[in-house]
Amino acid sequence: MKEFGYRRAADVSGALALLAAEPEARFLGGGTNLVDLMKTGVERPALLVDVRELPLDRVEPTPDGGLRIGATVTNSDLAAHPEVRRRYPALSQAVLAGASGQLRNMATVGGNLLQRTRCGYFTDTARPCNKRVPGSGCSALTGAHHNHAVLGASDHCVATHPSDMGVALTAFDAVVTYETPEGPGELPLADFYLPVGDTPHRETALPPGALITGVTLPPAPVAARSRYRKVRERASYAFAIGSVAAALDVRDGVVRDVRLAFGAVASRPWRATAAERALIGAPADEAAFAAAADAELAAARPLPDNGYKVTLMRNLVVAVLAQLTEEAAR
Template identity: 70%
Template sequence: MKEFAYRRVAEVRDALTLVAENDGTRYLGGGTNLVDLMKDGIEAPTRLVDVRFLPLAGVSEAPDGRLVIGATTTNSDVAAHPEVRRRYPALSQAVLAGASGQLRNMATVGGNLLQRTRCAYFADPSQACNKRVPGSGCSAIAGEHHNHAVLGRSDHCAATHPSDMAVAMAALDTVVRYETLDGVGEIPISEFYLPVGDTPWQETALPPGALITAVTLPRPAVSSRSRYRKVRERASYAFATVSIAADLDVHDGWVRSARIALGGVASRPWRARTAEALLREGPATADRFRAAADAELSAAEPLPGNGYKVTLARNLIVAVLTELADRAAE
């Protein structure tokens, strides 16, 4: 690890100013991703600005019923919060599925959203990786890629986004708040992560130097139910092979609205808009769920070694939607 300077700040403006002063300065939250990358020599900031002591932690309800989660709130506090568990169970379930208790106690909401999309080739300097060295190529395309992307990938990168929390937030129509020296702004999470395209090293739509300050979740429909389910290769904590976050509003056996996001299948949380449109104003039946899953996954372009993910994703969509529909009928 290369030598770096460290500053702790207590005001958002001070953090923004320090980052604007030096291109080599990075924000430090819990450090659960950034510090690992520094140890591997992938990241080499000249200065870290510790934002954990900014007044950005906590969960509160806005006057219009939205839930506001501060960017420095730990993942553990998010998962355990009574209103998150009651109103957005998929989010609590996703956070608990994402990492061990020790990591959840350190990791912050803002840092979780900004963790790098990566695979084993990203951490191996002997291999080509466009995320690590732009223009160097992608060793995964012709190499080991059984756990790589099947949706929205390009020939420049096939890595999958690692965050469980972000998948749930994508399904729940979360909005990301940020601040720059020019003022405050918001980005719907559906627009927060950029398509991989031919510039995979550009991962988010945050303006340069921006600091995430909070996320807001809309008030859920009275009759909606949400669920997060994750399939992984081992019982201990691991990135998703495929995961799903779904919010389903069913009344008298009829789908009034559906929101679905998939994890482990793309370079960003994959919002299943095609499936949602097919489900809306239709019967809540297994046949309908299968048709929606097939329609969504018709765009899949698996590599030679990961076609199984398409079948796994299809089965997971049907299973979770069926579970939510059955609960609505109770």
């Protein structure tokens, strides 16, 4: 591991100043991803700016009925918060599915959004990876890729984003707030992650030197009846091979409102807008759910060893929406 400096920030302006003074500095939250990447040599910061003690550790209601979640709220506190569990249960479920209790106690909301891919070629500095070394090539295209992307990928990168929490936040139209030396800003999560294209090393639309300060969830009555379901290769904590965050409002057997987002199928949490459009006004039955999933997955471009994800995601969408429909009828 490269030798590095360490500074603890006392306030947001101080954190920004420390980062601006050192071009190779990085913000440190829980460190559950960044420190691992430093150990493998993928990340080599000259300075870590610890932001864990900044006053960004609260979950608070917004005046319009949504929630504001501070960037240093731990995953454990987020999952356990009574208003998160009541208003956005799929978010709580996604966080609980994401890691062990020990990791949730350390990991932060801001850090979760910025975690990098778990592609084995990205973490293996001896192999080509366009995300790690732009222009070097994508080893996964002809290598091991059974867990890789089937939506929104390119010839330059087929890695997936590992966040479970991000999938639920995407389904509920979350907005990321941040601070820069020039002032505050915000980005809808739908625009936060950049398309892969030919620049997979550019992962987010955050301005250089920006510090995430929180995430705002707008009011969404449909989110109170929501579920997150994750499929993984082993029962213990592991990254998803496919996941769905879903919320559904059914009245008189007809879908009135729906939110859908997929995980582990693209370089970013994937909002299933085509499926949502297909479902509004449709009967709440398995045939309609399957047709909606097919409408979304029509854009899938699987590789030789990950085509199973298309079938898996179709079945997952049907199962989760059917469960929500049954619960609504009780």
